[in-house]
Amino acid sequence: MSEFVKVVLVTGGSSGLGKAICERLAALGHKVYGTGRSPSTNEVLGYNLVAMDVTDSASVQRAVDQILARERRIDVVVNNAGIGIQGPAEDITPEMAQQVMDTNVIGPHRVCRAVLPTMRTQGRGLIINISSIASNFGLPYRSFYSASKAALDRYGEALSIEMKRFGIQVVSIQPGEFKTNIATGRLRPEKISEAHAPGYNKAMEVLGGSLHYSRDPDELARVVAKVIASEHPRTTYIVAQGMQRISVLAKKLLPGRMFQRMVGKHYE
Template sequence: MSKVILITGGSSGIGKSIGEYLKQHGFIVYGTSRSPEKYANHPFKIVGLDVKDVSSINNAVAEVIANEGQIDVLINNAGVGITGPIEEIPEAEIKNNFDTNLFGPINVIKAVLPQMRKQNSGLVLNITSIAGYMGLPYRGIYSASKGALELLTEAFRIELKDFNIYMANIAPGDFATNIAAGRYHEPLKKDSPYKKYGSVLKDIDDHVDNSGDPIAVAKTVLKVIDTKKPKTHYKVGDFMQKFSIVLKFLLPDKIYEKMLINHYKL
């Protein structure tokens, strides 16, 4: 029997790439969007879900279970980017980022766990970010929200071990998606003391525009689904992006910090 996959944020970008790839490999795939009516001709079915609305989450999960009788894999992919000097980002935008990137995934996980326990099987994959392994300048809020999700998974894995439910993080680097279009970025202010923010923002956008195909993330997702006992952490990106995490754990803090400063020309 085909496994049933639920992907939050499956309407575009990495989520769409994952969904198309899994459907091609015989899975039953559901994606989510706050506006499902826009995706009548999508490659896979889209259900309505707003990760910041618990009722919306519960209704979407109930719809999938009603249709298929099961949910085998949850992929927490919905997320938003945010850039800017931490001092200047409005509190409301910081809260919105954590609501989407952290509290939303927590609530979707809570919604699927009773069904997975009932099945005595399940897999949750959290799409985090290589940025979640380090505090990146002018991306500090994004790093923090994704880093928190990484740690949450470590705790969840231990709590779920008796129920035959597994959880893993997949941390992508930069991939060519439309994430910049939906990202909040603090406007460049003429009177801001953070004069170097503009050059860092341009560097971030250039990296996304010139990055690889998100199919690499989809292939890693399939690999993890086919793994009997998944690891906690998987990284997907170019060599230097993944190696930066290794250096983070090997080098003294001040030397690693200096490397980041040099990289961003700060």
């Protein structure tokens, strides 16, 4: 296998951004293993789909072992599997919150724990965490989504420093909105309390009408391919346009209350 061809594991390769990443990387000649909780092999083109539930350590280890048995190495991991959540923070049960954190934060950690021993032995490796621009600020009515992605970014930052001595790099990619199934799969409280219903309904209307949700996932996949090809990748890549991109900068520059007013107004 040439130096250029990487063995890549992409969690959540069955749909959306993960599928686009798998397709693009496979088209570039990499050996790609996507995952899904119940993968159906006849849907995929050019890459393998293996079973993995990132909330189940044994399932993660089984999938990694399966890839290692075939390839003897894993060069790149894209921690992409994730779920959304919406609802007024007050209505989100601790159980729902735990499910999101388990999938979006502990899930990538389980995958890292399964692949890092191999990457350390190899003396190199690349871990790409698919975060979100939502990690930069608390989005109203998506509190635990923002919280999970912020936690993922801080986890990745710490891991990156710890792993440098082993030749392992950690990168965060923060997408804005893309056209995938994420909205349909979002966890929602069974009941929205009366007090929060007007604010919540309005915000969901604004969110549902966002034009950015028409963006092609392959745009993000191209950035992943660029990161994999780069010898010295940056720590963070923001893949968003317009207001979404500007808000990340505004958060850094504006006084806190002013920024919160700006976000609040957007969803009114």
